[in-house]
Amino acid sequence: MVITFDPVKIQKNAVEPMFLEWEELSKLIHEAHQQRNRQAKVFMEKGIELYERLIVTTSNQESEGINVNEDYEVLPLNGMERLSFIKARPGQFACYRQLDELFKETKKRLARLRVKMK
Template identity: 35%
Template sequence: MVNQEREVSELLAEWSSQKEQLKTIFHERNPENSRELMEHGIQLFVRFLFLSNSLHLSFDGRIFFSQLEIKPVNIEERLAFIKSRPSLYHSFRQLSELMVEQEKLFVKHRAMKKSSRPKA
């Protein structure tokens, strides 16, 4: 559990840095320079999705959304949109929102898990 929290913390710190770079790119209206960073951001989100669900990332890249207990609403459609148009500002906003939602869900799930443990 501690290892999972540390990994999530490192992942979110990496996303925060990446997000600032993407904000600058979109602010300067250079979406053509965003593709590589967005693709990396998408990978970070997918990794976060699996990490927060205590699952291992599959090598073939397939995601079985039905197996995920902790996931944002309409994840399949939203992620498909982002992947199909990574250079759009709207995709960046959507990815940012997914990261925020997943973090909230992860924290909520972790808190509920801790409060349900019997006290020694």
């Protein structure tokens, strides 16, 4: 079953604060990786929580967490598999890059869904 998006909650003013929060967090993660600092994992865990909150917030669902057995209309291609990979190894730089790409692709997907509604 596909969990559809919520037309009101995908509006730019509703989601933009989460993307801005990710931009700030992303800088911290990148710096932590450059310094070989273990804080990168802590920041990544916050980023993962933020991404999951974005998906849940923009979807028509009752539960507060992501159900890995469901398809979400707002997720990019292979989004759930990629998120699982990231969650398994949050301290790795490759996972940071993958999470950054998920945020970028999700932002574009939400924009396409907004245009499609008009």
